[in-house]
Amino acid sequence: MLNRFSNEMTRRRFMAASSLMAAAACASPRELFAQEDSLVLNAFKEAATAPITVQTLRRNITVLLGAGGNIAVLTGPDGKLLVDAEIVTARPNVSKAIAAINGDPIKQLINTHWHFDHAGGNDWVHQAGASILAQENTRKHLLKDTWVEGWHYNFLAPPAGAVPSTVFAEDHTLHANNSTLVLKHYLPAHTDSDISVHFTEADVFHTGDTFWNRNYPFIDYSTGGSIDGTIRAAETNIAKVSDKTIVIPGHGAVGAKPDLILFRDVMAGLRDKVAALKKQGKTLAEVLAAKPGARTDQEWGGGFINPTRFVTSVYQGV
Ligand SMILES: [Zn+2]
Numbered sequence: 001m002l003n004r005f006s007n008e009m010t011r012r013r014f015m016a017a018s019s020l021m022a023a024a025a026c027a028s029p030r031e032l033f034a035q036e037d038s039l040v041l042n043a044f045k046e047a048a049t050a051p052i053t054v055q056t057l058r059r060n061i062t063v064l065l066g067a068g069g070n071i072a073v074l075t076g077p078d079g080k081l082l083v084d085a086e087i088v089t090a091r092p093n094v095s096k097a098i099a100a101i102n103g104d105p106i107k108q109l110i111n112t113h114w115h116f117d118h119a120g121g122n123d124w125v126h127q128a129g130a131s132i133l134a135q136e137n138t139r140k141h142l143l144k145d146t147w148v149e150g151w152h153y154n155f156l157a158p159p160a161g162a163v164p165s166t167v168f169a170e171d172h173t174l175h176a177n178n179s180t181l182v183l184k185h186y187l188p189a190h191t192d193s194d195i196s197v198h199f200t201e202a203d204v205f206h207t208g209d210t211f212w213n214r215n216y217p218f219i220d221y222s223t224g225g226s227i228d229g230t231i232r233a234a235e236t237n238i239a240k241v242s243d244k245t246i247v248i249p250g251h252g253a254v255g256a257k258p259d260l261i262l263f264r265d266v267m268a269g270l271r272d273k274v275a276a277l278k279k280q281g282k283t284l285a286e287v288l289a290a291k292p293g294a295r296t297d298q299e300w301g302g303g304f305i306n307p308t309r310f311v312t313s314v315y316q317g318v
Helices: 002-026 038-049 088-101 122-127 136-142 227-240 257-279 284-289 307-317
Strands: 053-056 061-065 071-074 080-083 106-110 131-135 146-148 153-155 166-168 171-176 179-185 195-199 204-206 246-248
Touching: 038 088, 053 088, 061 088, 071 088, 071 195, 080 088, 088 122, 106 122, 122 131, 131 136, 131 179, 136 166, 195 227, 227 257, 227 307, 246 257, 257 284, 257 307, 284 307
Parallel strands: 080 106, 106 131, 131 166, 204 246
Antiparallel strands: 053 061, 061 071, 071 080, 146 153, 171 179, 179 195, 195 204
């Protein structure tokens, strides 16, 4: 009895899986993920209650790790400077964590790129007293509604206060709180607006979303990202840091150079596997079924981007 029941369950599961594979074989990524439209909405929901972990790094730099992008906080006599501002719904927990560092006001905000989980808090941080600085493409994307195919989501233009008031094209250096911050625009990688922020004296390097520590990254083809650009930025990051550099990823735990190397190797390895299968004429469904990321799926696929999403985005770009 029990056996017949479990056989029946196995058969049903198999049929459900087969029909999903059949659907995937002829579906575009947009159709494939139509039922998962809630990814961005879920992120809004999760960020509202997600705890923020506060980690002191070196000198006057602290990092806040929550549901959205990692925030660096530089403290000192000029007031707080933030790198990134999380998802808008994380405001209560983020503002509490920032206030707990010390009572100084927030004076400056730098966006590593335009995405909602990094620039989503721009408006309230601006209202709290910060001026906003970013690469010029961040401003371009925030000035209008922007459709992101990979998330199947249309981001509406935020209020004027959320738009960076100062932008630069390639390089920008600023001084705050007895620190030098060197900002550098990447060639198109995760988006076309990505920058790194290097706190040079402390040797702390914020990569934005060009580096996800032991997490599959999102790649935003709609605003200039690609798998090859992601790998190129990973190489740039490896060349940029020393063995002593503390590396803040866009998502995941604070790391160091070996983590950047691992990220580059996993990205390049998966890219090559998926490219070889696609070249053999395999459909997306067949490539997904081949599980090219079997070695890393469990560790890297449990966050924002699951293995199916990630492999789909690689397949698109090779
Ligand atoms: Zn991003």
